[in-house]
Amino acid sequence: MKKAADKIGKRTLALAALCLLGVGGLDLAMAAPDIPHTFDAGGEKIFRSYNATPQEYMAADSGNRNLMGFYELRQYPGSPPRIPHAVAQSFSEQPDNCLSCHAKGGYNAELDRFVPVTPHPENELCTQCHVPQRQEGLFVETNWQSINPPKLGRSFLAGSPPPIPHSLQLRENCIPCHTGPAAVTEIRVEHSSRGNCRQCHVPVISTDPRLEFVRKQ
Amino acid sequence: MMKTNQENNEVIMKLDRRAFIKSAAASSAIATAAAIFPGISFAEWKKQEGASGMITWKKAPCRFCGTGCGVLIGVSGDRAVAVKGDPNCSVNKGLCCVKGYHSVQALYGKDRLTKAKVRRNGEMVEVPIKEALDIIAAKMKDTMAKHGKDSVAMYGSGQWTIPDGYVASKLFKGCLGTNNLEANARLCMSSAVTGFMTSFGIDEPMGCYEDIDYANVFVTWGNNMAEMHPVLFSRMLANRKRRNNVEIIDFATRTTRTSQAADRSILFRPQTDLAVANAICYEIIHNNWVNWDFLNTHVSFHKGKTDIGYGTEDHFAFTDKEEPINFEEYKKFLEDYTPEKVEKISGVSARDIKYMASLYGDPTKKVTSFWCMGMNQHTRGTWIQNLVYNIHLLTGKISTPGNSPFSLTGQPSACGTVREVGTLTHALPHGGVANEHDREMAAKIWDVPVSNIDPKPTYHTVEMFRALDRGDIKFMWIQVTNPMVTMPNLNRYRQGALKDDRFIVVSEVYPTPTTDVADVILPAAMWVEQEGMFGNSERRTQHFAQIVPPPGEAMSDTWQLIEVARRLGFEKQFPWSEEEHIGKIWEEYRRFHEGPKHNMAPYTVLLERPGVMWPFVDGKETRWRFNPKHDPACTNGKDFDFYGKADNKAWIWARPYEPAAESPDAEYNFWLNTGRVIEHFHTGSMTRRVPVLHQAMPSSYVELNPEDAAGLGVINGEMVKIISRRGSVTMPASINGRGVPPRGMVFVPFFDESYLINEVTLDAFCPISKQPDYKKCAVRLEKA
Secondary structure: OHHHHHHHHHHHHHHHHHHHHOOOOOOOOOOOOOOOOOHHHHOHHHHHHHHHOOHHHHHOOOOOOOHHHHHHOOOOOOOOOOEOOOOOOOOOOOOOOHHHHHOOOOEEOOOOEEOOOOOOOOOOOHHHOOOEOOOOOOOOOEOOEEOOOOOOOOOOOOOOOOOEOOOOOOOOOOHHHHOOOOOOHHHOOOOOOOOOHHHOOOEOOOOOOOOOOOOOO | OHHHHHHOOOOOOOOOHHHHHHHHHHHHHHHHHHHHOEOEOOOOOEEOOOOOOOOEEEEEEOOOOOOOOEEEEEEEOOEEEEEEEOOOOOOOOOOOOHHHHOHHHHHHEOOOOOOEEEEEOOEEEEEOHHHHHHHHHHHHHHHHHHHOHHHEEEEEOOOOOHHHHHHHHHHHHHHHOOOOEEEHHHHOOHHHHHHHHHHHOOOOOOOOHHHHHOOOEEEEEOOOHHHHOHHHHHHHHHHHHHOOOOEEEEEEOOEOHHHHHOOEEEEOOOOOHHHHHHHHHHHHHHOOOOOHHHHHHHEEEEEOOOOOOOOOOOOOOOOOOOEEEOHHHHHHHHHHHOHHHHHHHHOOOHHHHHHHHHHHHOOOOOEEEEEOHHHHOOOOHHHHHHHHHHHHHHOOOOOEOOEEEEEOOOOOOHHHHHHHHHOOOOEOOOOEOOOHHHHHHHHHHHOOOHHHOOOOOOOOHHHHHHHHHHOOOOEEEEEOOOHHHHOOOHHHHHHHHOOOOOEEEEEEOOOOOOHHHOOEEEEEOOHHHOOEEEEOOOOEEEEEOOOOOOOOOOEOHHHHHHHHHHHOOOOOOOOOOOOOHHHHHHHHHHHHHOOOOOOOOOHHHHHHOOOEEOOEEOOEEOOOOOOOOOOOOOOOOOOOOOOOOOOOOEEEEEOOOOOOOOOOOOOOOEEEEEEOEOOEOOOOOOHHHOHHHHHHOOOOOEEEOHHHHHHHOOOOOOEEEEEOOOOEEEEEEEEOOOOEOOOOEEEEEOOOOOOOHHHOOOOOEOOOOOOEOOOOEEEEEEEO
16 A cells, blocks of 8 residues: 555655645635525535646545544544644634645645645634644543444445435535545545536435425325 | 744644554554445444434524524434534524534533432432422522522523523512522623613614624724634634625734734733723824714713722622713813823824724724623723724714624523523513513513512622622522632632522532532533523524433423422412423513514524524514614614614713723732633533543643743743732643733633632622623732
């Protein structure tokens, strides 16, 4: 795995420079005046990200993020993840801090990793929701429980495209999490050259109760 | 700047590169397994057994601050298992903060109180809750018989639901006939109330959060919104990013995250905001930036008493005396506040004062001022509210979209319960006890003789705890608040509560320093374990259903009060069934507010929506009051109608600068300032039981200016003893941490019961609002 990562690492390191205006650094222009950019669950972001991110970057895979590490940072499926690395206590709210790495992706030499990209770079007050862990242990023990995360690969037919199992709220843009060298291995797509994700993948939220359709006579 | 920060990083658990790689390697085997067997999950949390995997989402307002974000709570079986922001709620439009996203975890601390406890021979023993309620009723009856009706008291909270506060008011004021009813919101927003009442004659903001989407200038007056109202602050940032004509000015006594994000950070010496506000008004008049049409039609000028004291002595009494003045007298009053003179008092350069005045004075700019505890917890809290309103009134920047002097609150129902229901000694659900018509209205709706309602207010919060210490009050019932952490000059009030013949009842969800002094502990239902309503900072009433059952014998505060009221013989006033009581209480309470100035939405409407703003008239919410385009209560036919005052005008007040109750001197040479952090709400009794929040902010600290720390010979994390004339506390130093105080000031977050900073603070208060000042007292420091 290390070899592969090295190989891709070198190739993508060069790409990182190309990506300075990459995945997330978007100015969301509206489709038309008076049309909110949030319509269609913010699907516009997918096209803009797809346009702005070089194909080679989307196709690259470092293999060093996995689903277990992903959920280790969360308290329930969909909760905002903790910050897994050291940050200064007084880390500034200025967008050129968290977002200088997490809006664009690329390689971080200090941590020797590719940086995961946020699907919602328009929210600049990062520490409103994301906090680091400064200490292990609890104030008092907890009885907290939650449900299982969505299962992967739940295609309805053998070989059919799996539905989107999670809510799209704050995760409207597929590109940052599902493509690129920092994508979680288990949820990386192998066909990042296709930009219209929701052509094949539709939201079937795994935790939402299914309502049976009953035809009125 | 960043380098210094990173050097001062010792206290942060470092997950460095090596740890990162190690954790990646440890999980890589499982990662492979997951790739082979899709569907296997490896989440860290404990899985709910027998869960269907389906989640039902139910709406509620967030449990914590006064912003009032709409949340959707994910329910699986009878447990809350997830949270997301409610996209249909206009307050937060689907976004929460870190407390909100993890709020449901606060329900599940292992030490939840599930059984009633009674002190017997010094030990707390578990009893059935019915027995505890019998004991409370008997003790109240007995105490009133022996010592009179004003020997029993209730101390509630801005975290009370509206029905909680309503039944407390009905029981204490209507049935028992005592005005011994207060709430911790006295410590939190009573200066905001007296500010509104003196300037406008009617409480609560004229504008709403939508102002954020229109304003060009935001001035945060002593208000660290980035941490305390993060959802509103990020809406400001989003506006600044989206529009190219928005700037944020942070006007504060300490450098914070809000200062970092602001376009301009201006620091002033504690208490001198009074002088600076007057200097801004001086500049506006001096440069003729006055909106004369507005001023001549809608504003009258007034002055009150000066040299009004600080309330540090028992039985302190003060009544302001208003005198009308004219514009020329007001203008003459301001001559003491030229920018050059105020620069000397405040430390704010004349240039910065003129700059702030020019922003307010620019007719092309819409200005919104935000404030919260910095202006409320102030020994001249009422005055500073008046002075900031003066700025908006001179320029006519009020009651229109984006022009908004906006008083934020800190608790989810400080407005809804304490201000609107009136759970303070002088208040009633409509008006005050001193007003005969208000007493008659209450007696009629409550079905009690009007003679029951005592026209004389008794004790405000600080005086109530002094009365408990003196022995004038023998019985106190405390709900949804933790005064044994939050009272200023805490040593005195804890010792008072522990005296022999005092009887303290505490309704709580977790053990706290307040349950430590209790004679009876009632286990309370928390938040969505009961039905109720909150009311947020923008006049929005927000209903929540009972979403999960309370644990053990835990009971809602409303129902505890009803049970005790019935035991005291008031079945007629508290007749409702357990199934229907919240709806019935709401419809009874709503009668107090009938009419276009304050009409509340019917119960059925509250059930459907993620919050409804009042006045709610003909099915419409009112976003901008006093503005006839939006507010149906306006009747004068002019462009504004300030109908709160009898003269139909908003009042400009000549209020001088007066110093703080206690300022640094040769012996106690530092200011002590206290407050909150984003991770924790108030005393942390809920948020510290949320793993993410505790681990991100495990304990409190004292922030020092780096130069003061060097002078003291203290480095980050070393212990510092903070000593005042009242007490001392020893805690770790934080240098260049979350905030940086200027030289000569220290700052301490108050959430941590291990470091009771309120043993050090001073119980001085604003003589008009009776709200204590937690931001200013004098201390000295020693390296411990």
